[in-house]
Amino acid sequence: MHITPILKQLRDQCPSLANRVVVGIDPQTPPTSPSQPTPVAYVxxxxxxxxxxxxxxxxxxxxxxxxxxxxxxxxxDAALALDQLQRLRAELWRALVGFKPGGDYDAIEYDGGELVSINASRVLYRLRFFAEFQLGRNRSSEPAETWHERELDGLPSFTGVTVRVDAIDPADPNLKRPGPDGRLELTFSGDVKQ
Structure with a gap:
């Protein structure tokens, strides 16, 4: 998934974050500098x-x-921080839930959240989201998305067929019954015109 559309959506739709939306965070060592302006969203x-x-x-x-x-x-102020968290959560839901991050994706859905840490100076809260897409094309005119599709695209075009029919009956009494006798009873061809 491209992260850029999500970052843009958060920056455009979450005024409480005041464009403080950045990529990545290590939850084990979150930024705790007192000079860091808050709130901040790490994606x-x-x-x-x-x-x-x-x-x-x-x-x-x-x-x-x-x-x-x-x-x-x-x-x-822990109580104010937790109230602010509730407002920011709702703002994130309004910005992301139902948003399509790309043409191939379904709309984003919320997958839950959890408190990572809280201390005397910082609250760290994680919200999870997801969006789904299909791997594998629907039409052969679309670009290949898998090795199997690339392999099929490399095959020569189907131009026609010849069918030779050796019917089971009447069976040759000298051969194991029932079964074809080795004589062709019917042959026909068909060409594909594009």
């Missing part, structure tokens, strides 16, 4: 989950791209 792509293939003669999988937004808040 990181965290995982993708793939469903099983749903097609029999092709490859078609639903991929769930997961990302998180971690909010860093000033906790000098």
């Amino acid at each position: 990181a792509v965290i995982a993708d989950l793939a469903s099983k293939n749903t097609a029999q003669n092709a490859f078609r999988q639903t991929i769930r791209d997961r990302f998180e937004v971690t909010l860093l808040l000033d906790a000098t």
